[in-house]
Amino acid sequence: xxxxxxxxxxxxxxxxxxxxxxxxxxxxxxxxxxxxxxxxxxxxxxxxxxxxxxxxxxxxxxxxxxxxxxxxxxxxxxxxxxxxxxxxxxxxxxxxxxxxxxxxxxxxxxxxxxxxxxxxxxxxxxxxxxxxxxxxxxxxxxxxxxxxxxxxxxxxxxxxxxxxxxxxxxxxxxxx
Numbered sequence: 403x404x405x406x407x408x409x410x411x412x413x414x415x416x417x418x419x420x421x422x423x424x425x426x427x428x429x430x431x432x433x434x435x436x437x438x439x440x441x442x443x444x445x446x447x448x449x450x451x452x453x454x455x456x457x458x459x460x461x462x463x464x465x466x467x468x469x470x471x472x473x474x475x476x477x478x479x480x481x482x483x484x485x486x487x488x489x490x491x492x493x494x495x496x497x498x499x500x501x502x503x504x505x506x507x508x509x510x511x512x513x514x515x516x517x518x519x520x521x522x523x524x525x526x527x528x529x530x531x532x533x534x535x536x537x538x539x540x541x542x543x544x545x546x547x548x549x550x551x552x553x554x555x556x557x558x559x560x561x562x563x564x565x566x567x568x569x570x571x572x573x574x575x576x577x578x
Contacts (some may be wrong), residue, residue, distance in 0.1 A: 410445030411565035
């Protein structure tokens, strides 16, 4: 069995598309899925399966959630062991985070094409920066709620689906 994490975009954000974690876990009861659990209210679901293709899992979960919830939910799937690489690949590791800046990781649905990998650089400034490493965008910002790197911009510029988690949440999930 392979352990995975499904990161759902837009679940329980600002009081919209509210789904209890118990209900969400029930929606992950699919053939071949085992040991299903959720972590905090932002749509993080851990599960095990023998399926090896993340794209197949993503499509299967998105279809199930559309049927159960009645609306589309973007799902980004990562192997659980990949989370440790995401943490190790932090391009800001040597940068001491000031009290007024925090780190976020945006998970992308696929590796961005080489031609668009520089598309976010023009938005970086003294207060905010974003760097693409493999299938993630690391965002350093003082206020993610007002960042110049929201999911909508990242999705538009890179042509991929995306969902973001703060650094503390990502590290807690990796410890589960």
